[in-house]
Amino acid sequence: MKKILLFLLMLQAATFLQAQWEPDLRLTNDPGISLTSIYNAWCVAASGDTVHAVWYDDRKGNQEIYYKRSTDRGLTWGEDTRLTYALGSSTFPSIAVSGSLVLVTWSDERSGKSEIYSIRSTNGGLGWETEVQLTYADVRALRSSVVISGLAVHIVWHDNRDGVWAIYYIRSDNGGLTWGDDTRLTFNSTYSVSPSIAVSGAFLHIAWREQRDGNDEIYYKNSTDGGLSWGADMRLTNHLTVQDRPSISVSESVVHVVWRDYRDGDTEIYYARSADGGITWGANTRLTNCPGDSQSPSIAVSGNAVHVVWYDDRDILREIYYKRSDDEGLNWSADTRLTYASGDPQDPSIAVSGPVVHVVWTDLRDGNQEIYYKRDPTGGFATGTDDMVLNDSGQVISLSPNPASTRIHIHFNGFLNPQSILFIRNILGEALLSRQIQSDETVIDISNLPNGIYFVEITQDKKQTVIKKLIIRK
Numbered sequence: 001m002k003k004i005l006l007f008l009l010m011l012q013a014a015t016f017l018q019a020q021w022e023p024d025l026r027l028t029n030d031p032g033i034s035l036t037s038i039y040n041a042w043c044v045a046a047s048g049d050t051v052h053a054v055w056y057d058d059r060k061g062n063q064e065i066y067y068k069r070s071t072d073r074g075l076t077w078g079e080d081t082r083l084t085y086a087l088g089s090s091t092f093p094s095i096a097v098s099g100s101l102v103l104v105t106w107s108d109e110r111s112g113k114s115e116i117y118s119i120r121s122t123n124g125g126l127g128w129e130t131e132v133q134l135t136y137a138d139v140r141a142l143r144s145s146v147v148i149s150g151l152a153v154h155i156v157w158h159d160n161r162d163g164v165w166a167i168y169y170i171r172s173d174n175g176g177l178t179w180g181d182d183t184r185l186t187f188n189s190t191y192s193v194s195p196s197i198a199v200s201g202a203f204l205h206i207a208w209r210e211q212r213d214g215n216d217e218i219y220y221k222n223s224t225d226g227g228l229s230w231g232a233d234m235r236l237t238n239h240l241t242v243q244d245r246p247s248i249s250v251s252e253s254v255v256h257v258v259w260r261d262y263r264d265g266d267t268e269i270y271y272a273r274s275a276d277g278g279i280t281w282g283a284n285t286r287l288t289n290c291p292g293d294s295q296s297p298s299i300a301v302s303g304n305a306v307h308v309v310w311y312d313d314r315d316i317l318r319e320i321y322y323k324r325s326d327d328e329g330l331n332w333s334a335d336t337r338l339t340y341a342s343g344d345p346q347d348p349s350i351a352v353s354g355p356v357v358h359v360v361w362t363d364l365r366d367g368n369q370e371i372y373y374k375r376d377p378t379g380g381f382a383t384g385t386d387d388m389v390l391n392d393s394g395q396v397i398s399l400s401p402n403p404a405s406t407r408i409h410i411h412f413n414g415f416l417n418p419q420s421i422l423f424i425r426n427i428l429g430e431a432l433l434s435r436q437i438q439s440d441e442t443v444i445d446i447s448n449l450p451n452g453i454y455f456v457e458i459t460q461d462k463k464q465t466v467i468k469k470l471i472i473r474k
Helices: 002-015
Strands: 044-047 050-057 064-070 090-098 101-108 115-121 141-149 152-159 166-172 192-200 203-210 217-223 243-251 254-264 266-274 294-302 305-315 317-325 346-353 356-363 370-376 388-390 398-400 407-411 421-425 431-436 441-445 452-460 464-472
Touching (some): 044 090, 064 090, 064 101, 101 152, 115 152, 141 192, 152 192, 166 192, 166 203, 203 243, 217 254, 254 305, 266 294, 266 305, 305 346, 305 356, 421 441
Parallel strands (some): 044 346, 243 294, 294 346
Antiparallel strands (some): 044 050, 090 101, 101 115, 203 217, 294 305, 388 464, 421 452
């Protein structure tokens, strides 16, 4: 019976599994104006089954930072939690998560100047500690972006303490409990603003907007030692028009950047990738091609899958759009329209955890601006196959590269037990290879398999099964 079910699931996946974007869900319901951040800050983050959202609103007469969470992958949500209680506006939050550690940063004007503050939770957002002031430059510090790798927390922002807008960086090695000194990362006579940061282990990547060349361009730099030292600035765009609002993400050594670009007369979303950790970069790739303006892209990566959201007005009113690449940014799906509410949605933010894609944005459909959420539990697939979990354990495996030619590296993300067995099957369900797996990382030789679609199946205790699509292309 199990073999019949497995075959039917594989056949279904190989033929007609479609994207499963679920209905929009309203997260806020108050008379104030609720806003997500613009300029590269992520307002949604996810780890395992828990999804975290942040925004700012003025329901109490002053702009404050608010938070809420879901512990069932976005199906249901808890109550709004107010994180700030200070005179002066608290705006433009950014959130990052690593296991049960959640950290939020924002721009805060309680001192009469805009400074960067942070607050953390060590129990997955259930409770929050006292907020911490990170900058004391007595100027304007704005647009923070935060990432976490283990207990290492990394934050970038821009401020004008030295008479010109520059990118600054700060880190904590103990989960945000204590912090090091500010580090200035850019040194030029024109402004550098709106940084976005990504992390993969000890490798940090940032992208920002800069005007050193006489017009706004996208620049990039990285650190290979967890922020202790930084490489040279690298220019990613070279055009006479404006390029701005970069968003960056990384999976292992593949770095992805999207931004808003004016080179085509209207604003379009452009993309660039590096397959070697930021050493070299491919050509700029235009992702959108529509008569309206496309703005505020946000990017998230999970393994080989790259997810991008933005808003544009091709349909007269602004709507949220999405597209995806399944091969690390080499090829892209068609645009998918996510909203149909005529509510002027804007400034979306995206996160991925396991197979689930999460998007939040600001929406005016209710007469005032509210925070909305949407998810795709299938991973955003528009066509083709998807990964499946039977008797879901809440864990998934990852394959790289995929497509593959001679070998695949499999990481099990803590999914293994002593009875784990790996199978590679063809689309008919026939087992072409089987192996007992005892290590969290393994390499499989597939050089003898011809081009085509295959399925990597993991069984545990003869009952739990994970199926991942594998493409072999030589």
